[in-house]
Amino acid sequence: MKAPLAPPTPEQFTSRLRSPAVAARVGVWLGVSFGICFVTGLVSHYAQLPTPPIPFPTSPSWGYRVTQGLHVTSGVAAIPLLLVKLWSVLPKFFERLPLRDHRRLLLAVLERGSIGVLVAAAIFQLATGLLNAAQWYPWTTFSFRTTHFAIAWVAIGALVVHVAVKLPIIRDVLTSDIEASDHDRATATTPGALSRRGLVRTTFAAAGVAVLATAGGTVPWLRKVSVFATRTGEAPGGVPINKSARAAGVEESAMSGDWRLEVLVDGVVAASLAYDDLRAMPQHTADLPIACVEGWSAQGSWSGVRLADLLGAAGAPADRDVTVTSLQESGPYRVTTLPAGFAADPRTLLALDLSGDRLALDHGYPCRLIAPNRPGVLQTKWVTRLEVGT
Amino acid sequence: MRTRLAIGAAGVLLGLYGAFLFLSRQDPGQWLEVVLWLGAGAVAHDLVLSAILVGVCLAGTRLLPRPWRAPSLVALVVWGSLTVVAVPVLARGGARADNPTLLDRPYVATWWALSAIVVVAVALAGFVRSRRARGGE
Numbered sequence: 001m002k003a004p005l006a007p008p009t010p011e012q013f014t015s016r017l018r019s020p021a022v023a024a025r026v027g028v029w030l031g032v033s034f035g036i037c038f039v040t041g042l043v044s045h046y047a048q049l050p051t052p053p054i055p056f057p058t059s060p061s062w063g064y065r066v067t068q069g070l071h072v073t074s075g076v077a078a079i080p081l082l083l084v085k086l087w088s089v090l091p092k093f094f095e096r097l098p099l100r101d102h103r104r105l106l107l108a109v110l111e112r113g114s115i116g117v118l119v120a121a122a123i124f125q126l127a128t129g130l131l132n133a134a135q136w137y138p139w140t141t142f143s144f145r146t147t148h149f150a151i152a153w154v155a156i157g158a159l160v161v162h163v164a165v166k167l168p169i170i171r172d173v174l175t176s177d178i179e180a181s182d183h184d185r186a187t188a189t190t191p192g193a194l195s196r197r198g199l200v201r202t203t204f205a206a207a208g209v210a211v212l213a214t215a216g217g218t219v220p221w222l223r224k225v226s227v228f229a230t231r232t233g234e235a236p237g238g239v240p241i242n243k244s245a246r247a248a249g250v251e252e253s254a255m256s257g258d259w260r261l262e263v264l265v266d267g268v269v270a271a272s273l274a275y276d277d278l279r280a281m282p283q284h285t286a287d288l289p290i291a292c293v294e295g296w297s298a299q300g301s302w303s304g305v306r307l308a309d310l311l312g313a314a315g316a317p318a319d320r321d322v323t324v325t326s327l328q329e330s331g332p333y334r335v336t337t338l339p340a341g342f343a344a345d346p347r348t349l350l351a352l353d354l355s356g357d358r359l360a361l362d363h364g365y366p367c368r369l370i371a372p373n374r375p376g377v378l379q380t381k382w383v384t385r386l387e388v389g390t
Numbered sequence: 391m392r393t394r395l396a397i398g399a400a401g402v403l404l405g406l407y408g409a410f411l412f413l414s415r416q417d418p419g420q421w422l423e424v425v426l427w428l429g430a431g432a433v434a435h436d437l438v439l440s441a442i443l444v445g446v447c448l449a450g451t452r453l454l455p456r457p458w459r460a461p462s463l464v465a466l467v468v469w470g471s472l473t474v475v476a477v478p479v480l481a482r483g484g485a486r487a488d489n490p491t492l493l494d495r496p497y498v499a500t501w502w503a504l505s506a507i508v509v510v511a512v513a514l515a516g517f518v519r520s521r522r523a524r525g526g527e
Contacts, residue, residue, distance in 0.1 A: 015447075076475055079471060079474055079475055080467065080468075080471035080475075083439075083470070083471060083474070084467065086435065086436075086440070087440070087443060090440055090444075093436060093440075116432065117405070119432050119435070119436065120428040120429065120431060120432040121408075121428065123431035123432060123434075123435055124427060124428050124431050127427075127431055128427075130475065130477070130478055131478050131483070131484070133478070134478035134479055134483065134484040134492075134493065135484035135486070135492060136478050136481070136483035136484035137484075138483060139423055139427060140423065141419060141420045141422075141423045142416060142420040142423055142424050143416065143420075146411075146415050146416055147412070147416070147420075147424055149411065150408050150409075150411035150412035150415065151408060151412065151424075151428075152408065153404055153405065153407050153408025153411060154405050154408035154409060154412070155408075156404055156405075156408075157401045157402065157403070157404030157405025157406070157407070157408055158401065158405055159401070160397060160398070160400055160401030160404060161397075161398050161401035161402060161405070162401075163397060163401075164394045164395070164397035164398035164401060165394075165398065167393075167394050167397070168394075192463075193450070193451075193459035193460045193462070193463040194460050194463055194464070198460070198464075199463075199467075202463070202464045202467045202468065203467060205464075205468060206467050206468040206470075206471040206472070207471070209468055209471070209472055210471050210472055210475045213472055213475065213476070214475060227495065227497070227500045227504070228472070228475065228476045228479050228495075228497060228500070229495070230478075230479060230484075230492060230493055231491055231492055231493075231494065232491075232494050232495060233491075234491065234494060235490075235491035240491040240492065241489055241491045241492070242489075242492075243489075244486070244488040244489045246488040247486065247488055247489070362489075
């Protein structure tokens with residue numbers, strides 16, 4: 001007799017649904033999702049480099065929006081895929097190690113280890129990404145951005161190792177009928193409530209439903225069905241707010257009448273402009289999205305002063321990076337670097353208006369930066385200083 | 391075999407680069423919490439969620455008449471995934487009083503409504519399938 005709480009053995013799992021045939025089919029799409037997440041994540045990190053070796057392009061203006069929308073939707077789709085994938089291979093978790101045969105033991109420990117790393121890293125990436133989309137940071141010491149980036153490499157590395165280990169089985173089951181049982185455990189013979197094909201289709205449906213329920217934060221026409229989107233877009237000018245003026249501590253400094261925009265060239269103040277001075281300059285309008293890797297984006301019709309005009313009037317050379325400083329007192333994005341290509345693009349504005357109305361305080365009043373194809377966190381709000389080096 | 395070794399080696403290199411980034415870009419004081427989170431996620435899935443699912447599936451096969459099982463399983467996969475995805479918005483851990491544009495929907499009420507729809511859909515499908523099964527005898 002077994003003790004009632006003893007861990008089960010793989011033989012005790014008898015459902016035909018827990019099989020390599022299901023695991024491989026769901027796994028292929030899980031791998032695709034992780035691949036998209038990984039590449040689009042790299043794009044975001046590259047776009048945030050202050051001085052990238054190859055300049056990040058300013059066109060298409062919606063490029064960053066699309067890649068980061070893909071990042072979040074593929075991450076959400078991966079959640080049902082990962083849950084069913086892990087469910088289908090659960091009996092493996094209870095396999096005994098071959099303790100007597102040292103060679104096989106070593107291989108088994110290595111493989112288990114790589115799967116342990118893969119599972120932990122995959123769950124970590126999906127969980128922290130999901131929490132980040134809702135701006136919820138329940139951890140206390142580590143930085144989301146740095147850690148999510150590092151663990152992404154670990155996850156993708158462990159995934160590639162896993163594919164290498166399983167390649168013969170993957171190849172075999174994918175080229176056979178889904179109901180074929182060549183690679184099944186001997187005891188996996190009880191028919192499931194669904195056929196294997198039915199379970200795989202249900203999993204894809206679950207991934208689709210999860211995407212529909214959340215993607216409205218970045219796909220405007222899905223807003224009505226995206227009941228679990230973190231943002232609906234009901235905000236001034238139809239553009240959500242990530243950090244409020246209060247959170248940034250700029251309520252007083254932005255609203256005080258003595259705000260000025262300083263333009264420094266070579267460390268010397270070349271221009272000091274009041275709000276009305278900016279208003280008096282030629283105004284331009286650009287329809288540009290603002291997009292955040294947190295899974296939301298919105299199109300805005302921005303109007304204001306063309307940055308290149310402003311820098312030209314101050315006598316700054318055109319082909320230089322620009323250091324942009326915000327009124328906000330702290331935070332990693334208080335000071336950012338705008339690469340020369342973005343500064344020179346005619347669509348890059350110091351926006352004063354959004355959708356024809358004066359910029360809301362939470363959107364960056366008196367003026368904010370808006371540039372095409374640029375990460376949202378770098379579209380600096382409450383701009384107070386521009387510095388150009390020679 | 392050579393292909394697999396090459397792929398495996400590439401995977402090890404990618405993973406080691408991640409480990410290097412992890413160790414080099416933050417202080418040792420931050421490592422411990424990351425490792426705890428990594429472990430907690432795996433435990434939460436492998437021991438807690440898996441055990442719950444095994445229990446639910448066992449209960450389902452014991453308690454539910456056969457025609458009800460397929461709709462119940464479909465509902466469990468779809469509704470369960472959706473619920474996991476919705477945890478951060480249901481818990482509202484990131485809500486901020488100064489930013490009404492974030493988490494601006496009645497998520498909890500929606501979740502209850504969706505859950506009710508799922509229950510009704512399963513009941514309808516189970517009922518229809520039971521009648522059909524009886525008719526076929």
